[in-house]
Amino acid sequence: MHAVVAIKQVPDTTNVRIDPDTGTLIREGVPAIVNPYDVHALEMAVRLKERFGGQVTVLTMGPPKAAEALIECVEQGADRAILLSDRKFGGADTLATSYVLAGAIEAIRAEGPVDLLLFGKQAIDGDTAQVGPGVATRLGVPLITYAIEIEAFDPLARTAIVHRRTELGVEVLETALPALLTVEKEIAAIARAPLPNLVRAARYRPEVWDAAQPVAFDAAKLGIKGSPTVVGRAFTPAAKAPGEQIEVAALGLPAVIERALTRLEAAGVLAAGPPSAGGPGGGP
Amino acid sequence: MGADLRFDAIVVGGGPAGVAAAITMAKGGLDCVLIERGRFAGAKNLFGGVLYTHALADILPDYWSRQPPFERPVTEQGYWLLSPDSAMRILHKGECYKGEPAAAYTALRARFDPWFAEQAVREGVLVIPKTTVTEVRRDDQGRAIGVATDRPEGEVSAPIVVLAEGVNNLLTQQLGLARGDLPPRYVALAVKEVIGLPSAEIEARFGLAGPQEGVAIDIFGDATLGLPGTAFLYTDTKAVSIGVGLLLEELVHHNLRPYEVLARFKAHPAVRPYLAGGTPLEYGAHLIPEQGYDRMPQLVADGVLVVGDAACMVDALHREGTNLAMTAGRLAGETALEAHREQDFSARALRAYRRRLAESFVLKDLKQYRRMTDLLDSTPDLLGTYVNFINEAAQRYFTAHGIPKREMEAEILGLLRERRSFLGVARDLMRLLRGMRG
Amino acid sequence: MSERKHRPLAPELEASLPRVDVDDLIAPLKYYVDDDHPHLWIKDPAVCTGCTAKPCLAFCPVGVYRLDRRGQVMVGYQACVECGSCRVGCPFLNIGWALPRGGYGIAYKFG
Amino acid sequence: MSGAPELTAETGPRRIWVLIEQQGGRVHPVSWELLGAARRLAVELDADRAIVEAVLLGQDVGAIAQEALRYGARRVHLIEDPVLADYRNLPYAVGISRLVQAHRPEIFLIGATSLGRDLASAVATRVETGLTADCTELTIDPKLQILAATRPTFGGNLMATILCRRHRPQMATVRPRVLPLPEPLPPAEIRGETRGEVVRAPLGLVEAEVPLRRLRLIPGAERVDLEYAEVIVAGGRGLGDRDGLPLLRQLAEALGGVLAVSRPLVDAGWVSVEHQVGQTGKTVRPKLYVAAGISGAVQHRVGMSGAGFILAINKDPHAPIFQIADLGIVGDLYEVVPALIDDLRARRSGGDDGR
Known part of the structure; x- marks a missing residue:
């Protein structure tokens, strides 16, 4: 069994601050972490390795500092780590990113078969959820997003049964392998890494692949050049105007409740939507 | 895998003392593992902010070329004596403090310590983060043979264990080397805030010519409500570090909230203008062991050396700690090297560490100020x-x-x-x- | 060495202490919370009930110890910065104190 | 079968496309929201040549195509095929990509639902164009005359307006409920509208080519997931007593949401930490956040300030939570919450929920 996990090093958005003057991210003191969903993707891969044997390869595209994130993945049980790092990759949007990751995975597949590709459902910095589907599309492998459980996995028959969460409920899908899964956190609970993994990680240096070696990427499809989208403007969300404050003591309870429900309705946050339009995703 | 987890020496804790010991041992050719419980060396560490470089130079003579992440050189230092509404300031500055590298720098531990640990890695130390050592393993004769950690398959073995676990010296106590826990009357609780300010603003407020100058001020009197303790105000590159430390017993006795003492100090008319408009970046707290020479734990046992805060090596009067810790770490490392040469890890052999310390400023100073x-x-x-x-x-x-x-x-x-x-x-x-x- | 001389704090000093919401102070701190593994605990709640001073409510620098409406001491270990004050400062040594599991707890960004 | 002959880029229609998301014959309302937005964008872009068209895939969904016309699509590109009965990425992506390549829309909007986000990226990759995910605002940049799609990033701390200058279509997924739901036109007006038409296209893919099968659907087996809950009712120290929790649970049920708490209640051991919102707990971004008896220390606020609408209930008129609340009720939560529950229940059963 060979699983490839793609990860991203992200600033910890629970701790992020934005410079109100420049509208840019204050990197000072913001810890970099492995995208939390990706950690669960990796954990799933490691569980499969423990059950079926084989290996887990982890890869990321990022600056040299992203090697830290890969080393954390080795701690968590990855056998091999590849850092795709080159100035030419810089400024990539999701299309250019999926081009590089797909190219790297092709190269890994050329060395030997890969059974499963695992991605976090999205990165917490951009929240786009686009790279996984993009890579699956480029590689022509089946895609299952929002996976929450691998019910069955058969590397010999090359099939798997995967649960996927949607607004409708949980879809149970049977897929051919290799497939690409983007996962929710419940795909696998994080187990505490054993000490020998940490020892190995402390000595491990990830392989670094650049734009020329071992994959000769098409420069036109890389980085800013290869990215159809650009950020036109970045700004901090307008500070909320102070909200309305109403006092039970002053207005009386019925008036306060009436006002509250009117406001909630106007804000469109009451669950009851129009019955005719109450489609699949209608209710929360 | 078992064979992989056998080393010549284990260091518990990635602070200045532990890293100094590890570097010294690695330079001497030992296969050394350093186990740190934080996400990185320094994650749990906090100090006021002045680091003396002499101890660093003894460990890494070329430290300057390795670009340590210091904040500012200390080119002006002294005391403020605060009454509730006034301040007597005694500050010393001069050309003597200039020149690179300086004798002292302000620093932030979550930046300096990772750099220092990185130097250990460069010297060949295996640094294992995110792992808490739970026990020193001993053979049936009581000799240390390794440690247990809180990780699965978490045993590591080595004939010598350096305890650099910091002020909360649970392992040192576990081994019976400390006579009881820290009494609140001999331990200070320090709280500190790092407050962000543009560097030009810092230079204007403190009268500094540029980022090549910095101030370290220790403050007495009203800052601690007149109670036993000190406060400090240090300039970092783009922040000031401000804090106050009080004997824990005073806080307990007077039912004081340390952050309120700090807030009161920050609001003092002599202090407030230096902080105005700053961005609070981080607040933290740390204990400082001030039990002094007479109540230090035993420094050695069979296969065990105790260094740094774990051994209460703090000279509170001169706000010195990291330099004592580094020096102790180095001397412990030298002793471990000697022990390996002789293949004798007994307490008797390791007592050379204490002798080395006694010959150094570490024990001399601690002894001199034993009554403070x-x-x-x-x-x-x-x-x-x-x-x-x-x-x-x-x-x-x-x-x-x-x-x-x-x-x-x-x-x-x-x-x-x-x-x-x-x-x-x-x-x-x-x-x-x-x-x-x- | 000699007798303790604790004079009570002058009332005007007492009054000069500003009220600070410690939750605001710890807001910028980075914690890796270990959900199912509290590393602080009350050894014997009855001892706290009998402790009238409850200095832990004040001296803990991050306000880990608070009272619920029933007067019981609650332990918010998630906010702990692992300084150790409560370990040695509790007059009855009634606070169980362990190190968080490796990798969890406070991670200073400046220190 | 095909639509009107294509005209040249200079004179032909400038198409703004909207995906009509349906599963099992039920339309996700975001599709109508997007048709409304597309009509507005068409006016902003080019009142003469810009037209709004819908894309609809599925099996036996002809009635939905008619409904799309009622919501303002001039034309519906319809692919009906048994392979499309259940949503699966590959056949949908293939079918839509072929339509895109055939008709070259300028803008293509898709709901940021799990289906939409799954699909949009596959389509964008196939046609090699730019896609902006999870937008909350769409306009036409007045100078560049292209789509300006604004979206939150970094956990809502930063807004970014994304442009796709050269590639077409300019694709965006848009969050449900950030745009108003338009009024459908009455059926009579559609019949009078000559350009309102449904154009069918073949899928060009057979079942054997799809390496994925849906075995079954476990409906509504959704676990409580605070981080992604749309409605959260949270209690804090002001609850005073553990007995207040069932009350908040009832309010959460009445609002279709889940229960959360601030740190003191977790510390007190009333609730497990997975319900905790705040700096040492979880970060949430629901559409509605009801803070009952929460003072709103920064430590809590950092976990929930991204909520769409914050309703705060607190006795203390100076509680900091009121600084960020959209609506603050100063009063005893033990009075206010039961009254809210009663009214919400009355509304639900009374059926005066008009529209």
């Missing part, structure tokens, strides 16, 4: 009394009242006498002298 904590502890209002007196005396001295100077001098003496009898003053002076002279 007791002095403050037994005379808790000493600081407040004298600091307020000095401020009032200064005010009289610097103001013309239309009275003869001789009368003014008598008045100043009177101010002192209101506060303390002549006998009391004499006794305080004696104690202070004894405290200073050892």
